[in-house]
Amino acid sequence: MPAAFSSHVSVPNRNCSRRSRRWRRKQRKTLESTTDAILVTDEQGVITDFNENLVEMWRIPREIMDSRQHRLLRDAISQRFENPRQYDSRIDEIYSAAAPQTSDVLELADGRVIERFSKVQSVEGRIVGRVWTFRDITERRLTEQALIEADRRKDEFLSVLAHELRNPLAAALMAVRLLQQKGPPDPTLQNLRAIIVRQTLLLSKLVDDLLDVGRITTGKMRLEKKHVALNTILKEAAEVCTLLIERRNHTLSVQFADPSLSLYVDAARIVQVVSNLLNNAAKYMNDGGQIELAASEEDGNAVIRVRDKGFGIPREMLDRIFQRFVQISTPGRSVDGLGIGLSVVKALVERHGGTVEAASEGPGKGSEFVVRLPVFIKTNE
Ligand SMILES: Nc1ncnc2c1ncn2[C@@H]1O[C@H](COP(=O)(O)OP(=O)(O)OP(=O)(O)O)[C@@H](O)[C@H]1O
Ligand SMILES: [Mg+2]
Missing domain, CATH: 1.10.287 (Helix Hairpins)
Structure with missing residues (x-):
């Protein structure tokens, strides 16, 4: 009975170990088939797995890999850096913080650039090791x-x-x-x-x-700030754009702010901001349209809105149009200008500590640009 029992038990055992050997071979093949260098370490500082890419990437002597000691491997790898201690202390930092996931870019003394990721391995919530992945990104x-x-x-x-x-x-x-x-x-x-x-x-x-x-x-834009009434800015910007607005038969309605509202800004630059927005409103709308320019104070900010009932802006372009040279191409509609007006608007507004946003219900539904600038701010710039 015991013999029969034992033979009965030993068959699945043999199958099991054969299966696990096969699985292990497959796992090894997977490890060797990746383009990254891979290292697996446990919590006791033992190298539990690695692939040949790792040995090649870091040019590690075979005996170090055979020793299975992560300490020796760390020392060997750190020699590839101009500052080996910095490399080593970063590993200590990762271990002591038990960071679940890390990503670093390593610059080697020989000019190569390696991206390193690491991720903890845990079993039933307990950390048992860490998988390190290294990718050569020198070309990139x-x-x-x-x-x-x-x-x-x-x-x-x-x-x-x-x-x-x-x-x-x-x-x-x-x-x-x-x-x-x-x-x-x-x-x-x-x-x-x-x-x-x-x-x-x-x-x-x-x-x-x-x-x-x-x-x-080049960061060479100089601002000449002084106190100026917000309404003066609106008037000057509207004046700059009168010719274009009239030529296109648009009407411009202006809703002025409280006359006491004043800004501490480079007035010419803020006029440029508003006139750029008015210009766009006039350009990207069929003749005979309506443009609204409105200013008010909201939560300590001067808010300037330029609204049109023109071509509108697709949702995915609302942020992109503030980048240099980005223009929306619409079939059958010719594009003029260089596509830099809004990038200048954004840079100028941000230099003044403000923000600018575009909104639109979509193509054909008009657009709104909102500029927010701090009021009464005086700096020593
Ligand atoms: N009010 C608007 N309505 C619809 N589309 C707009 C509006 N304002 C800007 N756009 C879109 O955003 C793009 C970028 O605007 P931006 O002012 O930066 O450049 P531009 O007007 O093409 O050229 P310029 O350099 O002369 O200003 C425009 O080409 C246009 O497609
Ligand atoms: Mg423009």
Whole structure:
């Protein structure tokens, strides 16, 4: 009976160990088939598993892996850094904090960049070890750096271009203005001169916007703050946009704030903010539309709203339109401008400690831009 019992029991046992060996082989294959380097350690500092990628990535002598001691491995890995102690103390930190999950970017002395993740292994709520994953992201880092550098060079180019265009444009404008005064009073010529003035002014505006973008990206935008009534800003901004609004047959209604409401801002820049928004409202709406400009005080902030009943903005674009060069392309509708007005608006408002948001019920349903600026703030800037 006992013999029969034992033989009865031993069959599944053999099956079981065969199954577990097969499972173990499969697990090993999985570990070796990943592109990452993997290390598993237990709470006693024993290496319980690893793959060959780990040995190759960190160029670890075989005897260290054979020793199974995480301490020796840590020492070997830390030698790959200019500051080995820093590497080591970060591991101590991870262990002592029992951080459930960590992610770090490691810069090695040989120039490689490795992304390291770790995650605790727990059984029935008790931490039994940690799985470390290492991924070589050197190529990705180089690509990112190249992109950043290309972006910086593009900004620099635009800035230089704007500077170079500024003087000839100013000279051309002056010359054509003189021609307007002193040239022959032939109506056709007068008309042509008016076209040159309009177009040169448009070009100057584009160049000024580009210069602003350059100043913003290089942090060279200087603000000249002083006290100014909020309503003065509204009036000046409306004035700047009158021509465009009239040309498009729009009507502009202005709801002024309490006359005592004053801001401590660079007035010209805030006028630029509001006029950019009014300009957009006038541009992105069919002729004969309505624009509302309203200002008020809400919770210690001056709030300026520009509303239109124009083309509206798709939900997914509401944040993106504040990025440089982003424009909404609508089939059949030509796009003018450079797509930088709102990026300048956002940068200027934020430099004043404020915020700007766009809202729209969607395409065809109009848009609203809300600028919030702190009132009565005086800084030493
Ligand atoms: N009031 C608005 N209604 C609908 N779409 C708008 C409105 N304001 C901005 N947009 C969309 O956001 C985009 C970005 O606006 P932004 O002012 O930055 O650039 P732009 O007007 O195209 O060119 P510019 O550099 O001359 O201002 C616009 O091209 C337009 O598609
Ligand atoms: Mg614009």
